[in-house]
Amino acid sequence: MKLTRREILKSFLGLPFILKACRFEQDIAGLTGEILGADAKVGHLIRDYSAPEVIDENIENKAVVIVGGGIAGLTAAWKFKKSNFHDFVLLELEPRIGGTAQSGRNSFISYPWGAHYLPVPLKENQPLIDLLNEMGLTEGRDERGEVLIKEEYLCRYPEERIFYRGRWYEGLYPHIGESERDKQELAEFQKKIDFWVNWRDSSGRRAFTLPVANCSDDAETSSLDKISFSEWLRMQGFSSERLLWYCNYACRDDYGLTIDETSAWAGLFYFCSRVRESGDEAQPFITFPEGNGYFVDYFYSKVKEHVRLKAAVVEIITNDNDVTVVYLDVVEQKYRAIKAKMAIFAAPMFTARFVIRDFKENPPDYLKEFEHNCWFVANLTLKDRPKSRFQQDFPLSWDNVIYDSPSLGYVCATHQKCIDYGPTVFTYYHPMGNSKESRMKLFSLGWEELVDIILMDLSRAHKDINSLVERIDIMRWGHAMISPRPAFVRSQALRKAQKPYRNIFFANTDLSGVALFEEAFFHGNRAADEILRIIRHQNL
Known part of the structure; x- marks a missing residue:
């Protein structure tokens, strides 16, 4: 049954918008745009593939096939090239490379379609620092050995603002009008964060750091994964509406989940993993108009000759000696196959049971533990900036958050280019959780309804x-x-999923339990290194 406009707005934006919707109809005449992204028909083809024969002339041989062109797959390809290994191919379903880090461009600015920043890595994350050095983004080290990023690549001021009770204020925490109790709870929350930032296990490992593989697996930290972040906050005695909103925003921003849905481990990870020591600010952001599409473009420039776009992998057949990857060449509408010694599966884990033949017939128990949430992202091209209501309003910033909105607000693409007047692009983010119902609701709506x-x-x-x-x-x-x-x-399911299946190696952010650039980069490097070690051993 088709929902009415009032029902749609209530479902997406909340009860207060029902009355407003009755009084106000959107006038979108003359407004242009479209829904972009994955072709559902191709996705269904992968799911329903019935194994037709691939003719000999469409079969080729490679040493390695990488399935998936997000950050993890691109990192693996980049690692191969840097290691002077060239006998590989990367297959990507979409016409654009980059997965959720891809970007777009109009006549005057680039803009992100997903991830839009990278916190400056701590000094221990040397592989990521090596990438930043290679890209020319760094300018040495400070007195503590922490990497310094060139100023033009750090998010410029003003960085963040929040719309709260009719006004724009600096920062993401609404200090205006806070009570003494609010202040006390915020200070106490910071003490809890400081405790975990400084915490070390008997081996000297931090509780929370990047990549996740370097976090302590001590029982004291792992037990945090057994409860939700909201439960942990209640157990600490926190009840401030502002603090709970702030923590909820943090979880929705990085994970697309509420504090009720997020593990306490993941909630604390958000606040602790990017802080060197108590008293320090969180690491600054590296950002570009196109967001993490900047990194995608860099990787792609290095490995482009190995990449095949619009290549929909429909089946992966493996045995003890080799692996065959069957894919649909979407442009030519032909099934092709690559016989390889090994493969890297860098696509989301939920797709593994649709394309790995053995998993279709007998899926591992751990696969059902992987749940993904849905979002929609919009890029709005504006002919000019919205006007401030009040002279004292904090000005347009890079990140702009609306306190009582279920969305995450928007980032301003022209901000980093110091273009502070005239046309701009706002990138709007709206997380919707991980339920099947949310996914169905999102895909039931057309462009006009989403607009x-x-x-x-x-x-x-x-x-x-x-x-x-x-x-x-x-x-x-x-x-x-x-x-x-x-x-x-911190489950056994994640540990099991990180292990190779025969000659298929897995590499994606799913394997860390948090979807971050740093994790995709880590797993892409890890999988490539594992394969390179095998190849070197075989060549001895």
């Missing part, structure tokens, strides 16, 4: 948004990122 949701939501803070926006493009991510729910992040 209505976006403009109504942004009108909370920008009354003139309709008169300024010229185009809205939308991308729906049905399985955007892994869900770090309780009892998953």
Whole structure:
């Protein structure tokens, strides 16, 4: 049954918008845009593939096949090239490389379609620092040995603002009007964070760091994964509405989940993993107009000749000696196959049971533990900036958050280019959780209905948004990122999934339980290193 406009707005934006929707109809005449992203027909073809014969002339040989062109797959390909290994191919389903880190561009600026920043890594994360050095983003070390990033690549001021009770304020925590109890709880929360930042196990490992593989597996830290973040907050005696909102925003921002749905381990990881020691600020952000698409473009420039786009992998057949990867060449509508010694599966884990033949017939128990949440992202092209309501409003920033919105607000693509007047692009993020119902609801709506949701939501803070926006493009991510729910992040399921299956090696952020660039980079490097060691041993 088709939902009414009121029902859609209530479902996406909350009860207060029902009355407003009755009084206000969106005028989108003259507004252009489209829904971009994965072709559902190709996805269903992968799911329903019935194994037709691939003719000999469409079969080739390679040493390694990489399945998936997100950050993990691109990292593995980059690692191979750096190691002077060239006998590989990367297959990517989409016409664009990069997965959830891909970007777009209009006539005047690039913009992200997903991940849009990278915190400066701590000095222990040398492989990632090596990448930043190679890309020319660094300028030495400070007195503590921490890497320094060139100023033009660090998020410029003003960085963040929040729309709260009709006004824009600096930062993401709403200090205005806070009570003494609010202040006390925020200070006490910071003490808890400081405790975990400074915590070390008997081997000297931190409780929370990047990559996750370097975190302590001590029982004291692992037990945090058994409860939700909201449970942990209640156990510490926290009840401040502002603090709970702030923690909830943090979980929705990084994981697409609420504090009720997020593991306490993952909630604390958000606040602790990017802080060197108590008293320090969190690591600054490296960002670009196109977000992490900047890294995608760099990797792609290094491995482009090994990449095949619009290559939908439909089956992976493995035995003790080799692996055959069958894919649909979407452009030519032909099935092709690659026979290889080894493969890297760098696609989301939920797809493994649809394409790995042995998993179709007998899926490992751990696969059912992998749950992904859905999002939609929109890029709004504006002919000018929204006007501030009050002279004292904090100005347009890189990250702009609306306190009472179920969305995450938007980032401003022109901010990092110091373009502070005239046309711009706002990238709007709306997480929807990991339920099947949420996914069905998202994909049941068309462009006009999603545009209505976006403009109504942004009108909370920008009354003139309709008169300024010229185009809205939308991308729906049905399985955007892994869900770090309780009892998953430190589970045996994750440990089992990281092990190779015969000659298939796995590499994606799912294997860390948190969907971050640093984790994709780590697993891409790890899988490539494992294969390179085998190849070197065989060549001895």
